[in-house]
Amino acid sequence: MEKIVIHEVGLRDGLQMERQTVPLEQKEQWLTTLIESGVDIIQLGSFVHPGKVPQMADTDLLFREFSGRPRGSVVFSGLVLNEKGLERGLACGVELFCMGVSASETHSKKNTGMTVAEATSRIIAIALEAQKAGKTVQVSVQSAFGCGYEGPVPQKNVIRIVERYLEAGLTTISLADTAGHATPDRVERIFGTIKRMSDDITCACHFHNTYGLGLANTYAAVRAGVVFIESSVGGLGGCPFTKIAGGNVCTEDLVHMLQQMCQRKDIDLSKLLSCAGAISTYFARELPGTVYRTGSIARPEAVA
Amino acid sequence: MEKIVIHEVGLRDGLQMERQTVPLEQKEQWLTTLIESGVDIIQLGSFVHPGKVPQMADTDLLFREFSGRPRGSVVFSGLVLNEKGLERGLACGVELFCMGVSASETHSKKNTGMTVAEATSRIIAIALEAQKAGKTVQVSVQSAFGCGYEGPVPQKNVIRIVERYLEAGLTTISLADTAGHATPDRVERIFGTIKRMSDDITCACHFHNTYGLGLANTYAAVRAGVVFIESSVGGLGGCPFTKIAGGNVCTEDLVHMLQQMCQRKDIDLSKLLSCAGAISTYFARELPGTVYRTGSIARPEAVA
Numbered sequence: 001m002e003k004i005v006i007h008e009v010g011l012r013d014g015l016q017m018e019r020q021t022v023p024l025e026q027k028e029q030w031l032t033t034l035i036e037s038g039v040d041i042i043q044l045g046s047f048v049h050p051g052k053v054p055q056m057a058d059t060d061l062l063f064r065e066f067s068g069r070p071r072g073s074v075v076f077s078g079l080v081l082n083e084k085g086l087e088r089g090l091a092c093g094v095e096l097f098c099m100g101v102s103a104s105e106t107h108s109k110k111n112t113g114m115t116v117a118e119a120t121s122r123i124i125a126i127a128l129e130a131q132k133a134g135k136t137v138q139v140s141v142q143s144a145f146g147c148g149y150e151g152p153v154p155q156k157n158v159i160r161i162v163e164r165y166l167e168a169g170l171t172t173i174s175l176a177d178t179a180g181h182a183t184p185d186r187v188e189r190i191f192g193t194i195k196r197m198s199d200d201i202t203c204a205c206h207f208h209n210t211y212g213l214g215l216a217n218t219y220a221a222v223r224a225g226v227v228f229i230e231s232s233v234g235g236l237g238g239c240p241f242t243k244i245a246g247g248n249v250c251t252e253d254l255v256h257m258l259q260q261m262c263q264r265k266d267i268d269l270s271k272l273l274s275c276a277g278a279i280s281t282y283f284a285r286e287l288p289g290t291v292y293r294t295g296s297i298a299r300p301e302a303v304a
Numbered sequence: 305m306e307k308i309v310i311h312e313v314g315l316r317d318g319l320q321m322e323r324q325t326v327p328l329e330q331k332e333q334w335l336t337t338l339i340e341s342g343v344d345i346i347q348l349g350s351f352v353h354p355g356k357v358p359q360m361a362d363t364d365l366l367f368r369e370f371s372g373r374p375r376g377s378v379v380f381s382g383l384v385l386n387e388k389g390l391e392r393g394l395a396c397g398v399e400l401f402c403m404g405v406s407a408s409e410t411h412s413k414k415n416t417g418m419t420v421a422e423a424t425s426r427i428i429a430i431a432l433e434a435q436k437a438g439k440t441v442q443v444s445v446q447s448a449f450g451c452g453y454e455g456p457v458p459q460k461n462v463i464r465i466v467e468r469y470l471e472a473g474l475t476t477i478s479l480a481d482t483a484g485h486a487t488p489d490r491v492e493r494i495f496g497t498i499k500r501m502s503d504d505i506t507c508a509c510h511f512h513n514t515y516g517l518g519l520a521n522t523y524a525a526v527r528a529g530v531v532f533i534e535s536s537v538g539g540l541g542g543c544p545f546t547k548i549a550g551g552n553v554c555t556e557d558l559v560h561m562l563q564q565m566c567q568r569k570d571i572d573l574s575k576l577l578s579c580a581g582a583i584s585t586y587f588a589r590e591l592p593g594t595v596y597r598t599g600s601i602a603r604p605e606a607v608a
Contacts, residue, residue, distance in 0.1 A: 146601065183561060184523045211560060211601065212554070212557045212593075212595065213561060215517060215520040216520040219488045219524065220523065246594060257515070260487045289516075290515055291516065297450065297455075297484075297485055297515065
């Protein structure tokens with residue numbers, strides 16, 4: 001099993017789902033704890049118009065403030081949706097640029113006003129621009145396993161976008177299960193197919209736990225050779241199409257699982273648990289995560 | 305993928321964890337809905353001393369009452385712990401007898417006052433007795449992946465018990481993750497090993513969702529060729545060693561996953577969801593299950 005890379009996205013995909021806007025000082029505290037935990041990549045926010053998603057209005061500030069601080073080897077990622085976002089991200093110190101298109105025509109039209117093909121061309125242009133500026137880029141396919149508007153999304157539609165990314169020389173590719181429709185068998189199958197499309201490809205995954213399948217899908221992805229896993233502290237965030245958001249795959253539950261599988265023992269699980277606890281206290285509600293409530297397995301040594 | 309067999313254990317492993325004793329008429333209602341759902345096996349209760357577990361005091365009555373009713377092809381199972389339990393089970397119409405030993409010496413001593421080796425001899429004798437009476441038997445290894453008292457349980461201790469079962473001609477064997485310590489990699493490994501021990505073996509699994517890994521472990525078990533899955537409506541029950549019981553693998557979440565994987569579309573998911581909803585209302589709390597709250601995926605047709 002290759003070393004799994006944890007990409008924490010709670011400050012973006014989690015907080016953007018919250019009604020309550022979290023003040024900058026509070027984000028700073030959580031971010032500090034997340035950095036201390038030793039996760040590999042942390043997404044600080046998205047570059048979306050502050051009028052549209054006020055929760056993300058201070059993304060640039062957060063980057064500026066933390067970019068200069070000592071912070072070990074953690075990489076800061078940001079989500080950009082358009083050219084303006086790229087400009088903002090380049091100006092404030094984003095290291096890993098994340099961007100993507102939806103594999104569902106309806107989802108694409110609703111989010112961007114463009115067809116999937118048009119949106120793909122535009123995202124590829126922005127991604128190449130970021131690469132030209134010396135940045136790392138991860139491109140994604142959203143609604144890769146099903147769509148809240150359209151229902152099932154044929155695998156060939158996803159593969160067509162992946163082909164276009166590869167043709168453009170974009171080789172770090174994430175599949176996002178925006179609506180939470182993925183099942184582990186399909187996860188194994190599609191990542192198997194994609195891995196065979198190129199030797200250079202690095203696969204990432206982003207699962208929502210809407211129907212309780214987040215970790216099962218993650219395990220299936222790991223089995224298929226996916227190395228970058230996006231997850232969210234406390235299991236914040238989740239599917240925008242259901243009333244009851246099941247959350248993202250929960251970072252500390254994922255790290256707990258990996259550590260029980262003798263992986264990533266270098267990550268400080270206790271920091272993640274305390275961060276989830278602090279977020280739960282802040283929002284005064286139970287989060288979807290499990291281990292921050294049960295505690296970790298008392299004697300985590302693996303058994304032969 | 306072989307046809308998965310659903311063994312519903314909520315009325316036993318779920319209700320025995322509840323402080324509140326559920327009256328017989330209420331159990332009857334839930335059982336009726338579970339039968340209507342078309343799950344394959346339903347565990348009606350355990351044959352334990354009513355002074356010890358009052359929640360199971362009416363197990364014999366429930367068997368007597370439902371054994372004669374028209375009920376399709378569903379099989380009724382009961383858990384027996386000793387000779388007295390076998391006697392009661394034979395008298396009231398149990399079809400599938402479930403019984404087991406713990407792979408952890410401490411757990412075994414606390415539960416039975418016997419060493420693992422002694423408990424195994426005794427359970428084998430009871431199992432053979434049940435077979436002699438023409439009954440089907442499933443034997444299990446509890447704490448097969450870790451113990452709430454001892455921590456890690458070496459795989460060889462589990463295998464030693466499985467060997468003894470096989471030597472006695474007992475070939476339907478369940479591994480129970482009593483403390484919720486299993487991880488999908490170990491699940492695949494140990495069931496792979498066990499499947500290779502005999503061509504006649506039928507493997508069953510019983511996972512607790514204490515650390516959120518229930519469905520991931522179930523998927524791993526299915527991958528390794530496990531066909532019988534024990535689960536609990538609403539995700540009732542769970543690990544007795546933690547303050548916050550994460551519940552059993554949730555039946556309706558499992559069936560939802562399988563149906564999304566084009567399996568067991570014959571099961572009426574809506575009946576399971578309504579049963580979970582009714583149980584949640586009865587106990588006036590949210591259950592661990594997910595899909596009874598989110599609803600199932602709107603268009604569940606699988607995609608090529």
